[in-house]
Each structure stands twice: as C-alpha cells, then as structure tokens.
Amino acid sequence: MNFIKNFFRKFSVVPLAGWLLGVFAAVLIEFYLGEDVISYYLYLPKVPVLFGALVMLKEPILIPSVLAYDLLVYVIPILLVARLTAPLTNGLAAFLENMPLWLATLLHLIAFYGVLHLWAGINDYRVLVVKLTMIAVILTVSLNIINGYQGEFSCSHPGFMALGAYASSVLTLKLFANDKVFGAALLPPEYGPYLFPLILIAGGLVAALGSLVVAIPSFRTRGDYLAIISLAFLFIVKSAIENMELVGGPRGLSSQPNFASMPVVFIWMSLCIWVIHNFTTSVMGKALNTVRDNEGAASSMTVNTRKTKMTAFMFGAFWAGVAGGLFAHVLRYVNPSTFGIQKLAEILAMVYFGGLNSIYGSIVGAVSINVLGEALRPLELWKWIIIPLILILVMIYRPHGLISFTEINVEKLLRARNRDNDTGGE
Amino acid sequence: MEYFLQNLINALQWGSFYAVISIGYSMVYGVLMLFNFAHGDIFMVGTYIGFGIATLFLALFMPILPGWVIFIMVIIVTMFLASFVGVMVEVIGYRPLRGAPRASAAITGLMIGIIFETGNLILLGAQRFSFPALIESVSYNVGGVYFTNVKVLIIVVSLVLMAALHTFIQKTKWGMAMRAMSYDFKAVPLMGVSINIIAPLTFAIGAGLASVAGILYGQAYPVLDPYMGILVGWKAFVAAILGGRGSIMGAALAGYLLGFIEIFVAMVFPSTFRDLIAYSIILIILTFRPRGFFGMAHSTQLRL
Numbered sequence: 001m002n003f004i005k006n007f008f009r010k011f012s013v014v015p016l017a018g019w020l021l022g023v024f025a026a027v028l029i030e031f032y033l034g035e036d037v038i039s040y041y042l043y044l045p046k047v048p049v050l051f052g053a054l055v056m057l058k059e060p061i062l063i064p065s066v067l068a069y070d071l072l073v074y075v076i077p078i079l080l081v082a083r084l085t086a087p088l089t090n091g092l093a094a095f096l097e098n099m100p101l102w103l104a105t106l107l108h109l110i111a112f113y114g115v116l117h118l119w120a121g122i123n124d125y126r127v128l129v130v131k132l133t134m135i136a137v138i139l140t141v142s143l144n145i146i147n148g149y150q151g152e153f154s155c156s157h158p159g160f161m162a163l164g165a166y167a168s169s170v171l172t173l174k175l176f177a178n179d180k181v182f183g184a185a186l187l188p189p190e191y192g193p194y195l196f197p198l199i200l201i202a203g204g205l206v207a208a209l210g211s212l213v214v215a216i217p218s219f220r221t222r223g224d225y226l227a228i229i230s231l232a233f234l235f236i237v238k239s240a241i242e243n244m245e246l247v248g249g250p251r252g253l254s255s256q257p258n259f260a261s262m263p264v265v266f267i268w269m270s271l272c273i274w275v276i277h278n279f280t281t282s283v284m285g286k287a288l289n290t291v292r293d294n295e296g297a298a299s300s301m302t303v304n305t306r307k308t309k310m311t312a313f314m315f316g317a318f319w320a321g322v323a324g325g326l327f328a329h330v331l332r333y334v335n336p337s338t339f340g341i342q343k344l345a346e347i348l349a350m351v352y353f354g355g356l357n358s359i360y361g362s363i364v365g366a367v368s369i370n371v372l373g374e375a376l377r378p379l380e381l382w383k384w385i386i387i388p389l390i391l392i393l394v395m396i397y398r399p400h401g402l403i404s405f406t407e408i409n410v411e412k413l414l415r416a417r418n419r420d421n422d423t424g425g426e
Numbered sequence: 427m428e429y430f431l432q433n434l435i436n437a438l439q440w441g442s443f444y445a446v447i448s449i450g451y452s453m454v455y456g457v458l459m460l461f462n463f464a465h466g467d468i469f470m471v472g473t474y475i476g477f478g479i480a481t482l483f484l485a486l487f488m489p490i491l492p493g494w495v496i497f498i499m500v501i502i503v504t505m506f507l508a509s510f511v512g513v514m515v516e517v518i519g520y521r522p523l524r525g526a527p528r529a530s531a532a533i534t535g536l537m538i539g540i541i542f543e544t545g546n547l548i549l550l551g552a553q554r555f556s557f558p559a560l561i562e563s564v565s566y567n568v569g570g571v572y573f574t575n576v577k578v579l580i581i582v583v584s585l586v587l588m589a590a591l592h593t594f595i596q597k598t599k600w601g602m603a604m605r606a607m608s609y610d611f612k613a614v615p616l617m618g619v620s621i622n623i624i625a626p627l628t629f630a631i632g633a634g635l636a637s638v639a640g641i642l643y644g645q646a647y648p649v650l651d652p653y654m655g656i657l658v659g660w661k662a663f664v665a666a667i668l669g670g671r672g673s674i675m676g677a678a679l680a681g682y683l684l685g686f687i688e689i690f691v692a693m694v695f696p697s698t699f700r701d702l703i704a705y706s707i708i709l710i711i712l713t714f715r716p717r718g719f720f721g722m723a724h725s726t727q728l729r730l
Contacts, residue, residue: 153529213709221716224461228667229712231660232705239702341656345536352533384544388537392519395534399526 014082015417017096018089020111022082026074027118034073034122042069049125053375086418093416104414113266120262127262131330133370134269135323140350140366141276141359142319147348148356148404149280150312151292152222156214156230157320157347159237160207162339164321165328166241168203169253172196172329176257181246189257196259200268200325207321208314210237215313219306222295234344241336252335253328260329268326272319277359277408279315288312289357349391355401360408365401428570433693439577439646441685442584446639447662448669448677449591450632456608456672457621457628460528463535464515465636466659467542470652472508472637473644474546477557479504480641484558497560501583501641505634512633513626521622539655546652554651557644580642587638588678591631595674604628608672664708670721680719684708 014022029038034047042065048055051074052066082089096104120126139157146154174182176192187195214230221229242250279285287308290298299305328334346369354365369387376383394402447469454462462468480500487496519538523531564575595601606614607624615621643658644650665684669676684704691703712718 147529153532217709217713217716221712224667224671225712225716225718228664229709232664232709232712235701235705236709239699239705243698243702341660345540348533348536352529356529381544381548384540385548388540388544391537392534395526395530395537396522399523399530 011079011083013090013417014086015089015093016108016414017093017111018082018086019078020108020115021085021089022078022080024111024115024118025081026077027115029077030073030122031118038069038072044069047122049123050129050371050375054378057376057378090416090418093414097415101411105410108414109270113263116266117262128330129371129374131260131262131265132327133367134265135326135330136347136350136366136370137269137363138272138319138323138326139347140354140362141273142316142323143347143351144354144356144359144362145276145280145288145312145316145319147351148358148362149285149288149292150309151288152218152230152312153224153227154214154230154313154316155227155344155348156211156233156237157316158339158343159230159234160211160317160320161324161327161343162237162241162334162336163207163210163317164200164203164324165334165339166247166253166324167206167321168199168325169256169328169334170247171199171202172257172259173253173255175199177255179255181248192257193259193264196264196329200322203325204318204321207324208318211313211317212310215310218309218313234339238336238339248335250336252333252338254333256329256332258329258332260326265326265330268322272322273359273363276315276319280359281407284308284311349387352401353391353394355398355404355406358401358404358406360406361401361403364403429693431571432573433689435571435573435577435581437686437689438581438682439685440689441682442581443639443643443658443681444662444665444684445678445681446584446587446635446642447658448665448681449588449674450636451663451666452669452672452674452677453604453628453632455666456674457604457611458520458625459611460520460531461535461663461666462515462520462629462632463532463663464519464538464542465535465632466655466662467539468508468511468515468633468655469636469640469659469662470546470655471511471542472504472633473557473640473650473654474550474555475507475511476500476504476637476641476644477555477650479507480558480560480644484560493561500560501638504637504641508637509630509634512629512631515633516626516629520625524621539659543652543655550652554649557641557648557650559648560641560645576645580646583638583642587635591635591674594631600624600627664705668708668711668718670718673718673720676718676720 030047039045039047044055044062044065048066048069051070052062056063056066096107116130120130139161143154143157146152146157170182172192173179175187175195176185176189178184210233214226214233217229218226241247247253280288287298287303290301290303291305291308295305298308350365350369351362352365353369354363355361372387372390373383376386379386398404447465450465450468451461454460454465480496483496483500483503487499491499515538519534520531523534561576561579566573566575595604603614603619603624604627606617606619607621611621643654661684662681665680666677667680668683669678669680687704687707688700691700695703
C-alpha cells in the first residue's frame with residue numbers, strides 16, 4: 001500500500017503539460033516503431049487499435065503480446081518522459097501561468113489536438129471512434145444543461161439532434177453537392193468547408209426553434225409530464241421525417257460532403273465546452289440551478305423562470321442540433337431510425353453515468369461509455385449486458401453519477417506542480 | 427357505419443393491450459412514485475414465458491382437455507411465473523435505489539430493459555417464434571361487421587382482469603395497504619405496513635397483468651421478437667401518464683383512447699401518419715391539461 005502511495009507521490013509533480021509531452025512521446029514511438037518493430041517482434045498482426053482491447057477479446061492467445069505492447073508503447077514511455085521532463089515542463093507551465101489564461105488554454109488545446117491527431121492518424125477506425133466520441137461529448141454536455149443544471153427529465157435530445165442533422169444535411173446537399181433530389185450545386189464546392197460552420201449553426205437554430213415545442217409546455221408543468229411531452233416530441237420528429245419524401249423518408253439521406261474532418265469536430269467540441277462552461281457559470285446558469293432547486297423561491301427572488309427555462313431548452317437544443325449536423329457529416333448517412341429510443345437511452349446513460357450538473361462529468365461519461373462500447377465490440381451481444389450492468393452498479397453506488405456537481409477549474413488544471421503550496425496540507 | 431363498427435372492434439382490441447400494460451406502470455407509480463421503465467420488457471418476457479407454457483401445455487394436454495381450459499391454465503401459470511420476474515426487478519433493480527434521485531431509478535429501469543432484450547437474444551437466438559393458437563379462430567358476421575372470437579376473447583379477458591384488479595384494490599386488505607401507500611409512502615410504513623412487501627406485490631401484479639397482455643397479444647399477432655416490448659411498452663407508458671399518474675382507471679381509459687386514436691388515424695390518413703398524429707394529440711392534451719385525465723395536481727417540487 002505504501003509503495004503504491006509513494007509511486008503516485010512521485011508523479012504528483014508532473015503538470016498537465018508534462019503528461020501531454022509523455023503521451024506525445026508514446027504516440028511518436030507508436031508512429032515510428034509500432035507497426036514494423038514492436039508489433040512484429042510481439043507477433044501481433046498489426047498495431048492494436050484501441051489499446052488492444054479488440055484483439056484481446058477476439059484472440060485470447062495474444063493477450064500477453066498486447067499487454068507487452070501497451071506497456072512498451074504507452075505505459076513506460078508516458079511515465080518515464082512525464083517524470084523525467086517534469087522540471088522542464090513545470091518551468092513551461094510556470095511560464096504559461098504568467099500569460100493570459102485563454103492563451104495558455106489554447107496552447108494546451110493545440111498540443112492536445114496534435115497528439116490526438118497523430119494517435120488517430122494511424123488508422124481510419126481510430127479517426128471514426130475519436131470523431132464519434134467528440135460528438136457524444138457535445139451531446140452529453142448539452143443534455144446536461146437541461147437534465148442536470150435545469151433539473152428536467154428531457155427525452156427529446158435525439159429529436160433535436162435529428163432536426164439539426166437533417167437541416168444541415170439538406171443545406172449542404174443543396175448548396176455544395178450534385179444530388180439527384182436536390183439538383184446541381186448552387187455554390188462551388190470549394191466554399192463548402194468555409195461555410196460549413198454557418199450551416200451547422202443553421203442546423204442548431206432549427207433544433208432550437210423545435211425545442212420551443214417542449215419549452216413552452218414546461219412553463220406549466222415539469223417532471224413526469226414534461227418527460228412525456230419531450231418523449232412525444234421525439235416520436236413526432238421521427239415520424240414526421242419518416243413521412244417527408246423530400247428528405248428520403250425512412251430511407252434517409254446519404255452522400256453528404258465530407259466536411260466534418262477531425263479538426264473541425266475538435267474545434268466545435270472545444271467551442272461547445274467553452275461556451276457551455278461560461279453559460280453555466282454565468283448569472284443565467286446560476287438561475288437554472290435555482291429553478292431546479294425551488295421554482296417558487298427563485299421566482300420570488302426575481303428570477304424570470306420562463307425565460308430561464310426557455311433559454312435552457314433552446315441552448316441545449318442548439319448544441320444538440322450542431323452535434324446532429326456533425327454526426328450526419330461524419331457518417332455521411334442519416335436515417336430517421338437512428339434517432340430513436342436506443343439513441344435516447346445511450347445519451348441518457350452517458351449523462352447519468354458521468355454525473356449531473358458537471359461538464360467534467362459529462363466529458364468523462366461520454367468518453368468512457370463510447371470507448372467502452374467500442375472496446376467491447378467483439379463480445380457482440382454480451383456488450384449489451386455488461387454496459388447496462390456497469391450503469392446499474394454506478395446508479396446504486398453513486399446515484400448522481402460518477403463526478404457530479406464538480407466544475408473544471410482550468411487554472412488549477414494547467415498550473416505548475418513543483419511548488420510546496422501545491423502539495424496540499426503537507 | 428359497418429366500416430366504423432369494424433374499426434371500433436379493432437380499436438377496442440388494440441386498446442386492451444395498452445390498457446392492461448399501462449395499469450402496471452400506473453400501479454408502480456402510485457406506490458413507489460417512479461416509473462418502471464423496464465415494464466415494456468417485462469411484457470416481452472411475460473410473452474415469452476406464456477409462449478413456453480402454451481407450447482408445453484398444448485403438447486401435454488391437447489387431446490385430453492378442451493382449448494379454453496388450456497387457455498385458462500396457461501394464463502394462470504404464466505401470471506404466476508411472470509410475477510417472479512416483476513419481484514426480481516424490484517428487489518435487484520429498484521430496492522437499492524429507494525433514496526436515490528428518481529432519474530437514477532429511471533436509468534436503472536432502462537438498463538434492466540436492455541439486459542432483458544439482450545439476454546433473450548443470447549438465450550434464444552435471433553429466430554422468430556410463433557405463438558401457438560390456443561383458441562381456434564371462428565369468424566362471425568353480424569350485420570356486415572366481421573369479427574373473430576379471438577378478438578372478443580381479448581376484449582373480455584382484459585375487462586375481466588381490470589374488474590378483478592379493481593375489486594382487489596378496493597375490497598381487500600392488501601389493496602387497502604396499496605392505496606394507503608400511494609397516499610403517503612412515508613407515514614404508512616410507520617403504521618406497520620412494510621414497503622418491502624407492498625412494493626414487490628405491486629410489481630408482481632403489474633408483471634402478471636403484462637404477461638396476460640402478452641398472451642393475448644400473441645393470440646392476435648403471433649410473431650414474437652425480443653424488441654416487441656419497446657414500442658408497446660413506451661406507448662403504454664404514454665397512456666399511463668395521459669390517464670394521470672397513479673390512477674388505475676385513468677390508465678385503462680387512456681390505454682383505450684390511445685388504441686382508438688391509432689386505429690382511427692389509420693382509417694382516415696395513410697398508416698405511416700399514425701405515430702405523428704397520435705403523439706401530436708397527446709402533446710396537445712398534455713399542454714392544456716398537464717396532469718392527465720385523473721391525476722392529482724402536483725407540486726412544482728416534484729421532479730424526476
């Protein structure tokens with residue numbers, strides 16, 4: 001026990017920048033040596049995709065090789081580099097502390113993206129997993145506004161997502177693609193990537209408008225009845241799209257232009273987290289919490305409850321619409337049955353697994369459920385026994401989710417760790 | 427007119443399924459103040475149990491006993507077995523979450539439902555089973571309206587079950603305990619009525635009713651699949667809310683109303699519009715009457 005404690009204490013001086021550097025070293029090793037040298041000598045057919053989880057479950061005989069690979073490529077280089085460069089990176093972190101916070105954060109984000117890009121660039125499967133995970137983060141964080149901060153039980157998130165996905169798909173197909181249904185491209189396709197943000201925003205606005213259908217009844221009712229109203233909204237959206245021949249009905253829309261590349265999705269995700277973090281710490285965000293905790297008291301303390309509820313719904317729906325637009329352009333195919341009860345269960349699971357009233361928790365929930373889902377894919381059906389069981393256990397032992405009611409403190413996250421006052425009360 | 431009556435019978439039959447299933451939601455809500463989201467899948471499990479029992483009994487007693495005796499035996503045995511499924515869900519899934527936020531219980535319910543669906547796929551594979559016909563279907567023609575004895579049977583059995591449940595709730599001591607519990611679930615346990623007995627009982631009754639709905643459903647639409655509980659279950663949930671939380675009569679009436687809306691929408695519009703219009707009507711009703719038909723007005727404090 002003491003050994004483990006000491007082991008962790010050794011690494012408590014490593015700042016975030018140090019960990020990033022360590023991961024960068026690991027990714028470089030994998031990039032240059034992973035395929036030809038390390039995999040070859042460990043008898044692995046190719047580079048393990050998701051830390052070898054897929055290979056381990058498919059061919060148990062390769063488990064020792066995979067573990068050795070993970071140890072050689074990830075664990076040892078990350079720990080070594082992070083610890084050895086700690087004085088250097090602490091100096092860097094101290095230097096960045098003197099800069100404006102936004103600049104320091106931006107630099108960290110760029111470094112993080114670089115590492116992620118290099119890691120995912122090794123094969124297409126990783127790119128897809130990373131993109132879908134980032135979209136899931138947007139969805140989860142935005143649902144947390146309504147279900148966590150505002151305290152409703154909204155079931156209509158896949159509906160908002162569908163609105164955004166279809167609105168932006170129709171726009172890109174109409175404007176930038178020679179489509180059978182929507183005719184020739186109205187604008188030269190070169191403009192596409194530059195106008196894509198506007199299209200996503202338009203998709204988000206459509207979703208925000210749609211959310212009024214749920215937001216206005218929420219003035220008079222909440223709890224179970226609002227859950228049903230939002231559920232009815234989900235079914236209405238799905239059924240309406242199925243009946244619209246213009247957008248392909250139940251067959252769906254396909255061959256959207258490939259605008260949602262990894263940097264685009266990453267920028268939107270960072271933007272979403274930043275905007276929602278600022279929103280929830282603003283006066284309006286605090287008003288959401290008061291409405292959740294006691295609507296009458298909030299109202300008597302001059303909180304405009306109607307405006308608050310409407311803002312929460314429209315804001316959450318806007319980001320769900322953006323996520324839907326990205327989703328449609330990542331998969332380049334959408335159909336109405338994607339946005340059904342299954343999707344709802346998935347998003348709700350991510351929100352409640354990660355934790356209510358916490359952006360940090362939402363990120364953790366979205367990433368862990370997504371990566372777990374991908375890693376357990378070889379188990380096929382058993383995956384859908386294991387993930388629900390994990391969720392039930394989390395609900396029993398941590399009813400509010402893993403990390404609830406905690407906020408990210410960016411300043412604390414980025415700062416240097418080598419000073420005495422940072423080690424706590426020791 | 428004949429066309430209308432014809433659809434009326436169809437709507438009564440279709441509404442019977444919703445009514446019987448939504449009573450299960452409503453009863454659990456009344457006692458524990460939470461919705462059992464696994465109920466749709468309990469209905470599915472009940473149908474599969476009914477299928478197994480029906481196949482077994484048909485093989486054992488077919489030449490000896492008349493069809494209706496086997497039918498009643500299947501119903502009784504299936505109800506008995508399915509009620510254990512309900513009790514299991516309560517004890518394993520919901521009991522540890524008594525003090526937790528209600529949304530956590532909702533997530534647990536959803537997850538138990540997924541486990542049931544996947545467990546069924548793992549155990550029985552993806553093949554579709556066909557529910558054996560327990561009663562030989564006979565068509566009647568009264569003044570141009572065609573109906574079969576199976577349809578009449580479904581409607582009659584549902585009504586009898588609901589009447590029996592009503593008597594149980596109103597006349598027996600257990601029913602009184604359940605009513606008391608839904609009146610105040612904090613004070614009643616202090617009076618010596620254990621919630622750990624009443625809650626499983628409620629789940630057992632709900633699961634038993636759902637399994638009978640499953641047998642009847644199997645008589646009308648014999649193809650079984652593991653995801654059959656999702657659609658019917660969620661619609662019954664909507665009916666339970668529409669009727670007013672915790673109101674058993676409301677749930678039954680709303681179930682029939684939902685059946686009527688769906689069948690008559692399909693009569694006038696193309697059938698793909700069924701969900702669109704049915705849910706739009708529900709949304710409008712709930713916007714203007716947020717507590718459903720028979721529900722109590724609730725305080726703003728109460729939330730999921």
